[in-house]
Amino acid sequence: MENTYTYSPLDRVIWDTPATEAILNEINRLGVEKVFIVSSSTISNKTDEILKIKNTLGSKFVGLFDSCIPHSPLENVIDCANSVQQNNPDIIITIGGGTPIDTVKVVQLCHSLGITTIEGLKKISNKHQKKASKIRQIAIPTTLSGGEYSIIGGAMDTKKQLKERYTGNDICPQVVILDPKLTLHTPDWLWLSTAIRSVDHAIEGLCSSSTNPLIPPMALNSLQLFARSLRDTYNDREDIFARSLSQKAVWMIAKNLGNTSMGASHGIGYLLGSIGSVPHG
The missing domain is CATH 3.40.50.1970 (Rossmann fold)
Structure with a gap:
């Protein structure tokens, strides 16, 4: 509806x-x-x-x-x-x-x-x-x-x-x-690659044709947090504040899943994961 x-x-x-x-x-x-x-x-x-x-x-x-x-x-x-x-x-x-x-x-x-x-x-x-x-x-x-x-x-x-x-x-x-x-136990490659999955969700939300008033601003805010926190984590994996910001960026956009249509990248991700054992992201 x-x-x-x-x-x-x-x-x-x-x-x-x-x-x-x-x-x-x-x-x-x-x-x-x-x-x-x-x-x-x-x-x-x-x-x-x-x-x-x-x-x-x-x-x-x-x-x-x-x-x-x-x-x-x-x-x-x-x-x-x-x-x-x-x-x-x-x-x-x-x-x-x-x-x-x-x-x-x-x-x-x-x-x-x-x-x-x-x-x-x-x-x-x-x-x-x-x-x-x-x-x-x-x-x-x-x-x-x-x-x-x-x-x-x-x-x-x-x-x-x-x-x-x-x-x-x-x-x-x-x-x-x-x-x-x-999350300090999570390998850097997995932390950062799964972040790209959520960045993808945020971009899909931002570019969506949906008229939902919540999704575009939340997507933009999520991307802004990722732009800062992922760089900081890459430079210093012990940066707990940056890790916290990344978790909040995910929260902002992932709660919108199901309320906006997903692009081709989402479907491709499912196929690559199943056929080639490619991790999410």
Whole structure:
């Protein structure tokens, strides 16, 4: 419908706050008792961040899936969904880039619709699901691709080498936590390349023919922040203020996903990722 702006069911964004502090506050606010963690293997195996979160959760921690594979192959999504089903948590904490966040979006659909097989997943690809999620996620992004703000997830059919689209009314995270210090673990090439993905979103928003009054100014402001922060991060990767500005630039533009049409670059990105294992960006 024209002249309509749709907000995703994201409760809140918390910025410039240590992840463990924000997690504890949100777990108490939401009143959940069982928490499952999904993370990238790098964050889990090469840093102590997952251990910190587990210690913060204490007895509320019920399980971990840290075997996410880039581009979220359907087989990997089902493995994660089965692990979530076995542990029956109240909420999922997702930490990492677009891969674990997308994986959990599709896992939410599996959990809510009782899907346990790849064949079952294929039946709902490219078909929007309206059923309310039985479980939500708290996302702690470590890259700048911006998928944490949308109700769109992607998972790859490895036989076809094609990334399939999965959408649902509320599969976006319930809470997003932006901890710029945590992103110091992200390799520079990944941080900067995923930023280009969000720069692309901002340019598409700025150049869009949409009459939406929010998108052009937010896109321009996002580009202005990126123009400063990405140069500063490139020159000094320890610049936490610059990292924070980049995260806010993503927030400004990524929340508009779905409210403006995407250009050819978006479709090309999906194909390159599936066929050539090219990272987002």
